[in-house]
Amino acid sequence: MAGLNKVVHSYEEALKGLSNNMTVMVGGFGLCGIPEGLISHMVKTGVTGLTAISNNAGVDDFGLGLLLKSRQIDTMIASYVGENATFEQQMLSGELNVILTPQGTLAEKIRAGGAGIPAFFTATGYGTPIAEGKETREIDGRHYVLEPSLTADFALIRAWKADTMGNLVFRKTAANFNPMMATAGKITVVEAEHIVEPGELDPDHIHTPGIYVNRVIQGTFEKRIEQRTVKPAEA
Amino acid sequence: MALSRDQLAQRVAAELKDGFYVNLGIGIPTLVANYIPKGIDVMLQSENGLLGMGEFPTEETIDADLINAGKQTVTAVDGASFFSSAESFAMIRGGHVDLTVLGAFEVDEQGSIASWMIPGKLIKGMGGAMDLVAGADNIIVTMMHADKRGNSKLLAKCELPLTGFGCIKRVLTDLAFMEIKDGAFHLLERAPGVSVEEIVDKTAGKLVVPEHVPEMNL
Numbered sequence: 112m113a114g115l116n117k118v119v120h121s122y123e124e125a126l127k128g129l130s131n132n133m134t135v136m137v138g139g140f141g142l143c144g145i146p147e148g149l150i151s152h153m154v155k156t157g158v159t160g161l162t163a164i165s166n167n168a169g170v171d172d173f174g175l176g177l178l179l180k181s182r183q184i185d186t187m188i189a190s191y192v193g194e195n196a197t198f199e200q201q202m203l204s205g206e207l208n209v210i211l212t213p214q215g216t217l218a219e220k221i222r223a224g225g226a227g228i229p230a231f232f233t234a235t236g237y238g239t240p241i242a243e244g245k246e247t248r249e250i251d252g253r254h255y256v257l258e259p260s261l262t263a264d265f266a267l268i269r270a271w272k273a274d275t276m277g278n279l280v281f282r283k284t285a286a287n288f289n290p291m292m293a294t295a296g297k298i299t300v301v302e303a304e305h306i307v308e309p310g311e312l313d314p315d316h317i318h319t320p321g322i323y324v325n326r327v328i329q330g331t332f333e334k335r336i337e338q339r340t341v342k343p344a345e346a
Numbered sequence: 347m348a349l350s351r352d353q354l355a356q357r358v359a360a361e362l363k364d365g366f367y368v369n370l371g372i373g374i375p376t377l378v379a380n381y382i383p384k385g386i387d388v389m390l391q392s393e394n395g396l397l398g399m400g401e402f403p404t405e406e407t408i409d410a411d412l413i414n415a416g417k418q419t420v421t422a423v424d425g426a427s428f429f430s431s432a433e434s435f436a437m438i439r440g441g442h443v444d445l446t447v448l449g450a451f452e453v454d455e456q457g458s459i460a461s462w463m464i465p466g467k468l469i470k471g472m473g474g475a476m477d478l479v480a481g482a483d484n485i486i487v488t489m490m491h492a493d494k495r496g497n498s499k500l501l502a503k504c505e506l507p508l509t510g511f512g513c514i515k516r517v518l519t520d521l522a523f524m525e526i527k528d529g530a531f532h533l534l535e536r537a538p539g540v541s542v543e544e545i546v547d548k549t550a551g552k553l554v555v556p557e558h559v560p561e562m563n564l
Contacts (some may be wrong), residue, residue: 141394190471190473191470193471211471213476215439215477215481216435216476233439234439239510284413291431339419
């Protein structure tokens with residue numbers, strides 16, 4: 112069993128092997144479902160020249176925004192820049208290389224990468240700047256763009272529950288990019304809210320089977336809310 | 347009178363049909379949720395991984411793990427489901443969403459749309475908009491007819507980088523509801539009190555005006 116016990120007890124162990132110029136996928140949508148502790152530790156390691164793949168780049172002082180601020184990211188592959196002034200400013204100044212990718216194409220590139228599919232055709236982005244320089248093809252009268260898939264040296268994932276073998280369950284919209292990214296990392300590291308023993312998760316309810324996961328660490332989360340919206344209390 | 351943001355949302359809501367799965371973009375489209383006609387069932391899709399988006403939570407029920415595509419905290423209705431971003435865009439790209447409503451900077455007479463960047467000025471990123479316009483057949487774009495200086499946003503050809511090419515068939519502005527076909531805008535309805543002349547004046551692209559243009563029912 113020890114060989115399948117993936118629990119590590121320090122962030123140093125969790126990110127062992129992460130080095131300069133690597134490609135890192137980071138789960139989350141905005142600040143929802145991000146591996147907070149793993150991101151903070153990446154800042155501490157001081158690794159630079161990273162290519163980061165994540166839907167957003169956090170906000171200026173939380174999430175991936177921290178790694179932008181410390182200039183550890185060279186290239187960012189994302190679908191949305193808004194809500195992070197550092198990101199926008201580093202992109203406009205040319206300091207940061209940004210590959211803006213449509214959100215659905217980004218999700219599918221990662222899914223395909225994890226599933227061993229090197230590229231796929233999609234209608235998304237045809238006739239737009241996104242398709243420039245890419246192969247296109249007409250299939251049954253519609254135009255499609257060939258999009259190469261994505262994999263990464265590390266995938267950093269946030270899960271709600273993980274068992275020690277790396278089987279994962281996500282919670283609500285904190286799943287987002289995490290399930291696909293878990294399949295596309297050479298080393299997939301999961302920061303979990305709860306770690307349980309094998310057998311405690313119902314096999315019918317596991318979102319990500321443990322085969323994709325290399326390391327599991329118990330996290331603590333601030334779970335910062337980006338847009339706190341509530342309805343007025345009932346009178 | 348030009349339509350207010352809420353009136354735009356109200357007019358779009360009249361296009362909802364019982365049993366529709368609907369994706370609402372950020373901004374004015376989000377307001378459509380407030381005007382869903384009584385007596386019909388509609389499920390709202392949020393591309394970050396939620397089908398069955400409900401209203402905003404209370405202070406007691408707020409949950410950092412439950413947000414919409416605009417990153418606002420929301421709730422989930424009975425019958426809702428959660429899923430990954432890949433699954434979410436399979437729904438969108440696969441044409442399973444019945445109606446998509448989104449905003450734009452410019453739309454042109456060929457049905458192309460620009461909504462994600464203004465070179466040298468503003469880059470928001472396209473988020474899910476490129477996938478939404480490529481995947482949906484039934485799209486309504488909500489936008490202002492002209493900018494603050496009176497320059498038309500309904501053009502012969504979009505000037506800004508495109509979000510999608512030749513994919514928009516219906517546009518609702520603060521002045522008019524239009525269909526795009528055969529390389530032209532076709533005026534269907536005008537906002538209450540807005541003259542056909544004003545719409546013609548503020549439309550840079552080719553506009554086909556029928557003999558009778560009814561006022562919108564709000």
